[in-house]
Amino acid sequence: MPGLTCSSHQCADTVAETTILSRLYSFLALTMHYPDPELCNTVFFEAMTSLLESLGSQTELSLLRDWLNQTPDPLNDLRTAYTHLFITADSGETIPPYASIYRDGNGTLQGRSTEQIRNFYRQCGFDITDTNEPADHIRFQLDFLAALTSEARFEDEQFFLQTFFRPWFELFQKKFMQEARHPFYTVSIQLIDFFTKEEQ
Amino acid sequence: MATNLTRRNFLKAASIAAASVPLSQVTAKAQSGVVKAPLVSPGSFKNTQTAVGGVCEMCFWRCQLVGKVRDGRLIKLEGNPKSIDNGEAICARGNAGVAMLYDPDRLKYPLKNVGERGAPKWQRISWEEALDTCATKLKTIIDRDGAKGLCFFGHGSHAKYLMDFLERTVSTPNISEASFFQCRGVRDTAYLATLDIAPDENVDMANAKVIFFTGTHIGENIHLSHAKNYLRGLEQGAKLIVVDPRYSASAAKSHIWVQIRPGTDTAFVLAIMNYLIQNKKYNADFVEEHGEGFAEMAKGIREWTLEKAAEECDVPASQIKEVADLMAANMPHVAIHPGRHTTWYGNDFQRCRALACLTGLLGAIGCKGGLVLPKGPKGLTRINWPYVPHEEDSVLRDVADEHHFSPPGTPTELLRDAAISGKPYPIKGAVICGQNIMQCMPNQEKTIKMLKQMEFVLCVDIMPTDSTMYADILLPDCSYLEKSDFIKTGQQWDLGKDPQQYIAPRMPLVAPGFERKDSIWITNELAKRMGYGDKIPAQNQEELADKALAGVNLSLAKIKAEGGIHVQPGVSPYDDIDDLTVHFYNEDMEDEGYPPIPTYVPIEQPPQGFVRLVYGRTPLHTFNRTANNPWLVNEAKTNPLWVNDKLAARLGLKEGDTIKLTNQDGVTSPTTTTVKVTPGIREDVVYLYHGYGTKNPEMTQAVNRGIDDNSLITKIAVDPESGAHGMRNNFVKIVKVS
Numbered sequence: 001m002p003g004l005t006c007s008s009h010q011c012a013d014t015v016a017e018t019t020i021l022s023r024l025y026s027f028l029a030l031t032m033h034y035p036d037p038e039l040c041n042t043v044f045f046e047a048m049t050s051l052l053e054s055l056g057s058q059t060e061l062s063l064l065r066d067w068l069n070q071t072p073d074p075l076n077d078l079r080t081a082y083t084h085l086f087i088t089a090d091s092g093e094t095i096p097p098y099a100s101i102y103r104d105g106n107g108t109l110q111g112r113s114t115e116q117i118r119n120f121y122r123q124c125g126f127d128i129t130d131t132n133e134p135a136d137h138i139r140f141q142l143d144f145l146a147a148l149t150s151e152a153r154f155e156d157e158q159f160f161l162q163t164f165f166r167p168w169f170e171l172f173q174k175k176f177m178q179e180a181r182h183p184f185y186t187v188s189i190q191l192i193d194f195f196t197k198e199e200q
Numbered sequence: 201m202a203t204n205l206t207r208r209n210f211l212k213a214a215s216i217a218a219a220s221v222p223l224s225q226v227t228a229k230a231q232s233g234v235v236k237a238p239l240v241s242p243g244s245f246k247n248t249q250t251a252v253g254g255v256c257e258m259c260f261w262r263c264q265l266v267g268k269v270r271d272g273r274l275i276k277l278e279g280n281p282k283s284i285d286n287g288e289a290i291c292a293r294g295n296a297g298v299a300m301l302y303d304p305d306r307l308k309y310p311l312k313n314v315g316e317r318g319a320p321k322w323q324r325i326s327w328e329e330a331l332d333t334c335a336t337k338l339k340t341i342i343d344r345d346g347a348k349g350l351c352f353f354g355h356g357s358h359a360k361y362l363m364d365f366l367e368r369t370v371s372t373p374n375i376s377e378a379s380f381f382q383c384r385g386v387r388d389t390a391y392l393a394t395l396d397i398a399p400d401e402n403v404d405m406a407n408a409k410v411i412f413f414t415g416t417h418i419g420e421n422i423h424l425s426h427a428k429n430y431l432r433g434l435e436q437g438a439k440l441i442v443v444d445p446r447y448s449a450s451a452a453k454s455h456i457w458v459q460i461r462p463g464t465d466t467a468f469v470l471a472i473m474n475y476l477i478q479n480k481k482y483n484a485d486f487v488e489e490h491g492e493g494f495a496e497m498a499k500g501i502r503e504w505t506l507e508k509a510a511e512e513c514d515v516p517a518s519q520i521k522e523v524a525d526l527m528a529a530n531m532p533h534v535a536i537h538p539g540r541h542t543t544w545y546g547n548d549f550q551r552c553r554a555l556a557c558l559t560g561l562l563g564a565i566g567c568k569g570g571l572v573l574p575k576g577p578k579g580l581t582r583i584n585w586p587y588v589p590h591e592e593d594s595v596l597r598d599v600a601d602e603h604h605f606s607p608p609g610t611p612t613e614l615l616r617d618a619a620i621s622g623k624p625y626p627i628k629g630a631v632i633c634g635q636n637i638m639q640c641m642p643n644q645e646k647t648i649k650m651l652k653q654m655e656f657v658l659c660v661d662i663m664p665t666d667s668t669m670y671a672d673i674l675l676p677d678c679s680y681l682e683k684s685d686f687i688k689t690g691q692q693w694d695l696g697k698d699p700q701q702y703i704a705p706r707m708p709l710v711a712p713g714f715e716r717k718d719s720i721w722i723t724n725e726l727a728k729r730m731g732y733g734d735k736i737p738a739q740n741q742e743e744l745a746d747k748a749l750a751g752v753n754l755s756l757a758k759i760k761a762e763g764g765i766h767v768q769p770g771v772s773p774y775d776d777i778d779d780l781t782v783h784f785y786n787e788d789m790e791d792e793g794y795p796p797i798p799t800y801v802p803i804e805q806p807p808q809g810f811v812r813l814v815y816g817r818t819p820l821h822t823f824n825r826t827a828n829n830p831w832l833v834n835e836a837k838t839n840p841l842w843v844n845d846k847l848a849a850r851l852g853l854k855e856g857d858t859i860k861l862t863n864q865d866g867v868t869s870p871t872t873t874t875v876k877v878t879p880g881i882r883e884d885v886v887y888l889y890h891g892y893g894t895k896n897p898e899m900t901q902a903v904n905r906g907i908d909d910n911s912l913i914t915k916i917a918v919d920p921e922s923g924a925h926g927m928r929n930n931f932v933k934i935v936k937v938s
Binding site: 017019020021023024026027029030034038039043044046047050051053054055056057058059060076079080082083084087088089090091092093094096098101106107108109110111114115118119121122123124125126127128129130131132133134137139140143144146147190191193194195199 | 201202203204205206207208210211212213218219220221222223224225226227229230231232233234235236237238239240241270271272273274299301302303304305307308309311314315319320321322323324664669711712713714715830831896897898899900903
């Protein structure tokens with residue numbers, strides 16, 4: 001049920017984990033922002049590298065490092081890549097990062113899913129800061145998950161992941177993985193998948 | 201992702217420390233897009249509200265709307281119940297405005313092209329960077345070449361404020377609007393040369409006894425109150441005459457269908473007039489009172505016997521006589537429709553002038569069922585950019601001493617040729633707003649050549665289009681549902697009813713999404729950066745509307761409180777023609793070297809093995825503007841080629857076959873369409889809906905659907921009097937694909 005939080009007994013050893021998980025979601029949300037010089041810098045890439053090292057994800061680590069070694073201007077490169085992938089692609093292969101595109105049948109923005117997702121944020125006591133963007137943009141959803149986990153609301157987190165996030169994200173990811181994409185975003189999408197999918 | 205860990209293990213793992221420090225360094229600075237808010241219990245979310253003041257622009261008729269809005273999201277559009285124009289009705293396109301508003305392919309942020317013109321690679325940039333770049337580039341060209349070094353192509357209310365800034369204050373004469381030079385400008389200037397009035401489509405069909413269409417096909421072209429006006433006329437017993445090589449939606453409702461040979465309409469109208477004059481069946485009292493040069497015209501068109509016209513037009517002489525007699529029997533209550541899209545063959549000024557003369561000959565002006573002068577509300581304040589005269593020798597039609605009866609602006613062909621050749625002067629900056637020049641200007645190769653030689657191309661639009669692919673900077677405009685940039689005025693649609701007038705300023709029904717900005721804001725920001733900040737006539741869109749409305753003691757707020765439309769008593773449109781003169785013979789035209797009486801100019805007929813390509817409207821689209829709308833695409837997926845059944849049999853074509861088209865210059869359509877076999881079109885003509893065959897892959901719904909007729913219009917015709925294009929002079933062969 002939405003609104004429930006973990007009891008202290010249930011989450012006795014999760015204070016550190018809670019903090020880390022919330023930070024992870026925040027970090028993943030940042031990867032889905034339009035690249036900003038304030039964030040898209042050496043510290044940011046080092047954090048991503050450390051995360052991949054901790055996970056032992058050698059393939060993704062190589063992808064990221066090779067790209068960083070090759071690109072003279074990571075910010076400029078990422079901006080073009082982000083625009084191409086998520087805003088408008090000259091190939092017509094844009095992969096819009098909004099739930100309603102994948103879930104609502106007619107492929108428009110601001111669909112029923114958008115409304116349901118925003119309503120869920122509000123039910124949980126949160127709302128988006130920028131109403132110019134549809135509430136179901138992936139970065140808002142990841143920020144929302146960060147907010148929930150920062151309060152150790154794991155049931156709400158799981159409910160949101162199962163009911164709202166994963167159903168569209170899996171379709172989005174499938175479309176994304178159909179062809180080779182920019183290394184940074186390939187790694188980012190893989191990380192989002194890893195930290196949001198149900199454990200087997 | 202290749203890892204041996206699970207999320208839970210990872211979070212528990214000691215190694216987490218290594219990752220957590222840099223993570224916290226990054227996220228500590230991050231601003232979350234989600235914040236704490238008052239708890240909202242389920243079931244207590246906002247109900248649907250009605251937003252008033254919508255003015256549609258899915259086409260340019262601009263019906264009045266209300267929006268059903270829930271929590272900032274537009275759910276549904278309806279006609280405004282207060283409207284005395286479209287009323288509560290809106291058409292399929294109007295309904296589909298919701299799908300346009302939330303089309304994921306729409307432009308969302310300012311973009312710069314880091315690839316090539318025509319093969320763009322976009323990068324999102326800030327408004328600051330976009331506007332600074334545009335202002336610097338445009339200013340550089342102006343400082344070096346003068347204002348004439350810029351050109352502008354625009355369409356619709358979105359474009360007007362920006363166009364006025366460039367034309368009036370920056371003072372470039374190189375303004376070319378599709379609505380004039382590829383649509384209705386030739387009609388307006390021909391009527392001005394004949395009746396001293398631009399007719400728009402002010403025909404009182406609802407109260408007519410006869411309605412006469414040449415190439416007009418209401419029902420395929422849906423302008424709602426106009427369609428109601430037409431249908432009311434038919435309901436009340438008006439006889440409908442339709443002159444069209446194709447069995448159009450209007451032809452299907454006609455009492456007489458004249459299946460004319462394309463391009464010969466002027467001969468047809470001249471023969472009607474000659475017959476009426478010779479048989480004294482015209483409105484002699486009206487001609488006596490209002491006519492000028494009638495005897496000269498009567499003498500000049502004598503050669504146009506019924507038999508001569510019958511041969512030229514490929515219709516029976518008896519049918520021309522039948523049409524003329526029907527008009528004579530019912531004059532003056534004859535609605536001679538002036539047409540709308542009139543740029544057909546490059547002889548169009550003469551056809552429109554002949555129609556205006558026929559209107560005068562029947563006395564079908566200012567009376568029930570005739571052409572009337574509009575009686576909309578007066579007194580709105582004109583707010584505009586200050587006017588600065590154009591630089592000497594910069595107006596291309598004056599330099600060329602051509603097209604003396606041109607609509608406002610510069611004929612497209614003169615502008616394009618000057619840009620490509622650099623003569624009489626270079627044109628190195630292009631601003632394009634709301635006009636898809638690739639889809640509406642004939643000979644796309646020339647348009648591409650023009651764009652590629654530019655130093656800078658700015659596009660402002662709501663959608664990516666085939667034209668925005670050539671932009672250096674691409675700015676996202678608000679749609680008509682997100683802004684206030686236009687005031688629609690008019691009278692009740694049935695002119696026979698108690699006169700009423702309305703004032704309907706456009707108001708946003710929802711807030712603009714993403715980083716879209718209205719074109720008034722965009723223009724003002726450009727003006728400030730280009731050094732014209734002190735010339736700005738209104739600081740924002742609301743002020744612009746309120747200043748205009750102040751002239752009639754109204755405001756946006758007042759009209760919003762009235763339900764989005766102000767309605768007031770009107771004035772009868774009938775019997776207001778005391779000062780009217782019908783110039784059957786026009787001395788000014790003679791002075792400029794044009795025929796002073798309406799004159800038939802024959803056009804080339806299809807060579808052996810070819811048929812003429814003509815195009816028109818589907819009621820489900822407005823050219824290419826709506827081509828990406830998912831609701832409308834679902835209803836009208838492609839544009840089948842109408843092929844005469846006998847021709848199809850000779851060519852071995854069946855209904856549903858996939859085909860390409862190749863034109864007389866060897867240009868083949870890059871895409872395909874299917875065949876529609878029908879007896880309802882002549883054997884020497886094939887027909888397509890216009891606006892299909894989109895090339896830009898960013899329009900994911902529209903790309904490669906059907907054939908773009910404009911890609912096959914490579915042979916250019918230009919109307920000598922007006923400079924407008926003629927776009928039905930190209931011939932095609934049908935190539936079966938499967």
